[in-house]
Amino acid sequence: MTLVAMPGLRLATAQLAVEAGATVETVVHVQSPGDWAAASLYDLRLRGLPPRWYSLGSTQVRLAPGTTASVLLVIHPPQLERLARPGHYRFSVELVDGDGAAALVEAGLDLLAPGAAAGRSQLLDYLPRIFRRDAFLAQFLLVFQSVLDPIERRIDASQHFLDPELTPAVFLPWLASWLDLELTPGMDEQSQRVAIERVIELYSWKGTRRGLREELRLRTGTRPLIVENFDGLRLGQDAALGMNTQLGAPAPGEIVVTLVAPHQVDDARIARVAEMIEELKPAHVSHVVRTVAVGR
Numbered sequence: 303m304t305l306v307a308m309p310g311l312r313l314a315t316a317q318l319a320v321e322a323g324a325t326v327e328t329v330v331h332v333q334s335p336g337d338w339a340a341a342s343l344y345d346l347r348l349r350g351l352p353p354r355w356y357s358l359g360s361t362q363v364r365l366a367p368g369t370t371a372s373v374l375l376v377i378h379p380p381q382l383e384r385l386a387r388p389g390h391y392r393f394s395v396e397l398v399d400g401d402g403a404a405a406l407v408e409a410g411l412d413l414l415a416p417g418a419a420a421g422r423s424q425l426l427d428y429l430p431r432i433f434r435r436d437a438f439l440a441q442f443l444l445v446f447q448s449v450l451d452p453i454e455r456r457i458d459a460s461q462h463f464l465d466p467e468l469t470p471a472v473f474l475p476w477l478a479s480w481l482d483l484e485l486t487p488g489m490d491e492q493s494q495r496v497a498i499e500r501v502i503e504l505y506s507w508k509g510t511r512r513g514l515r516e517e518l519r520l521r522t523g524t525r526p527l528i529v530e531n532f533d534g535l536r537l538g539q540d541a542a543l544g545m546n547t548q549l550g551a552p553a554p555g556e557i558v559v560t561l562v563a564p565h566q567v568d569d570a571r572i573a574r575v576a577e578m579i580e581e582l583k584p585a586h587v588s589h590v591v592r593t594v595a596v597g598r
Contacts, residue, residue: 308405309334309344309365311397313375319412322388323381323458328409330358330373330395334365342399346373350393351411355379363397379413381458388415423447466498474498486521486578493520509584511557517582518559522575527560557583560592 310333320326330346344363348356359374375395391413396406423443426434433439462468469477474494478485481501485494497504497520507513511528518526531554559579561572572591579589 316409325378332371
């Protein structure tokens, strides 16, 4: 078995630091062994960081004998992301040939909170070059930057306030009002987010049994059983024997909504559900609300 030497691999800077929302660059240098007879093609990969955090100038490197290739690596962690937490991250850059053999170099990244880099204000970059070397001015401008940075970060992240999954909980009623959606008191935060995310879909089913069932399920946390035009025994999609079935007679223009709960439902909650149904159902349809406690 003949062993083929892998190219040498190194980073111009192996220990990097960057604020969330900013960028930092380094160069990947690849050096061929020099005793090859022909050029070879390699894949360049980075492991240890989320793909959206970095960009490689090229993911493939072609090396001729005795040559060196350089590839730019830009690390740009997002400013607002649940997983972009400040701390130390280890990662590696790998060079892989067609047979699966690999050479790698390890590196580290210190991820800082936005605005955490102290000692020099970014406002210096907007001044003439002669003032950028002034140490006192670099410190003095940090006072103004500490005021402007939170405003700029909020503006840069403003699109996240319109995303039901990312917006802070305090903004959920405001976001719902844009869609003419009234959040029911008592809804937990996750249910509010799902309701806002699905509101357009639910609007398309407004006035139907499917739409009523889904909205009640989101607002109450319980899947309701709905029977149309009959107040009694009729087995079907939402009629369960022994739970919401009884002897009765046809009742045109009426729906019977049964809430199945692990315990007895109090009168106040039944009244709230009745108000929801009154809001969601067609105006010409009457309704009856019942509850069944089935135990856990």
